[in-house]
Amino acid sequence: MSYDKTFSVEGGNFQAAGNVSSEIKGILKELGLPRDTVRRAAIVCYESEINIVSYAKKGQIVLHADDQSVEIEAKDEGSGIPDIELAMKEGYSTATAQVREMGFGAGMGLSNMKRYADDFFISSEVGVGTYVKMVVFNLDLKLHPDHPQWVDTYT
Amino acid sequence: MDLAAIVKALNLKVGCGGNALNREVKGGYVGDLLSDVIANSQEGHVWITRQIHQNIVAVASLKDLAAIILVQGSEPAPDTLEKATREGIPILIATDPGFEVAGKIYKLIST
Numbered sequence: 001m002s003y004d005k006t007f008s009v010e011g012g013n014f015q016a017a018g019n020v021s022s023e024i025k026g027i028l029k030e031l032g033l034p035r036d037t038v039r040r041a042a043i044v045c046y047e048s049e050i051n052i053v054s055y056a057k058k059g060q061i062v063l064h065a066d067d068q069s070v071e072i073e074a075k076d077e078g079s080g081i082p083d084i085e086l087a088m089k090e091g092y093s094t095a096t097a098q099v100r101e102m103g104f105g106a107g108m109g110l111s112n113m114k115r116y117a118d119d120f121f122i123s124s125e126v127g128v129g130t131y132v133k134m135v136v137f138n139l140d141l142k143l144h145p146d147h148p149q150w151v152d153t154y155t
Numbered sequence: 156m157d158l159a160a161i162v163k164a165l166n167l168k169v170g171c172g173g174n175a176l177n178r179e180v181k182g183g184y185v186g187d188l189l190s191d192v193i194a195n196s197q198e199g200h201v202w203i204t205r206q207i208h209q210n211i212v213a214v215a216s217l218k219d220l221a222a223i224i225l226v227q228g229s230e231p232a233p234d235t236l237e238k239a240t241r242e243g244i245p246i247l248i249a250t251d252p253g254f255e256v257a258g259k260i261y262k263l264i265s266t
Binding site: 014015017018019021022025039042043046047050102103104106107108109111112115 | 187188211214216217218219
């Protein structure tokens with residue numbers, strides 16, 4: 001099994017924010033991937049989608065899913081991140097007051113991506129944009145007959 | 156304890172999702188910062204918040220939360236209700252402030 005699809009995300013459109021992630025979650029469920037894989041992929045996708053909406057003019061989310069893993073790439077044309085190390089710190093945010101009022105801009109987006117993905121890569125150029133790649137491994141429960149509860153320990 | 160029992164005990168108004176009240180509630184999370192809720196809530200939790208815009212539905216749906224409970228009589232925005240109905244997420248409205256809602260539900264499900 002192999003599935004690829006590219007989605008576009010409009011910067012500043014908070015009405016539509018989350019739609020791509022919902023669609024991707026539906027696709028991954030349809031593909032029959034394990035619940036934990038679907039859940040984690042949807043979460044990292046949502047955080048990257050919200051970042052594009054909050055900080056970029058426009059962007060793309062590229063989904064690749066196969067039997068081994070789900071890859072989510074998010075690339076945008078936006079303000080970029082001057083100090084990635086600082087941006088990765090939980091609680092640090094440059095969100096506007098308007099964005100914060102809606103409950104975004106908690107400074108946890110990037111750290112949530114790192115936390116829920118098995119593999120996380122980020123690069124950014126100020127004034128150009130940001131690229132994030134996240135991989136969620138598709139762990140086959142059949143490999144763990146003695147630990148069927150294992151997937152639920154991820155929180 | 157299922158959602159219906161909580162609705163009854165706290166006299167909550169059901170904004171939408173009345174057909175999904177048989178769901179088991181395993182706990183809850185309180186917060187208005189969406190990424191905090193994404194990071195720390197768990198499947199089957201009720202989410203107690205003051206946010207009323209439609210992005211709360213995406214968060215609840217992503218985390219498979221049992222319901223969203225709005226506090227102090229906050230009415231959800233119309234597009235929030237539409238989206239929640241589509242996604243099958245119950246939205247419940249409490250007249251009490253968040254502290255009391257959390258306290259009452261905590262007591263209900265831990266006894």
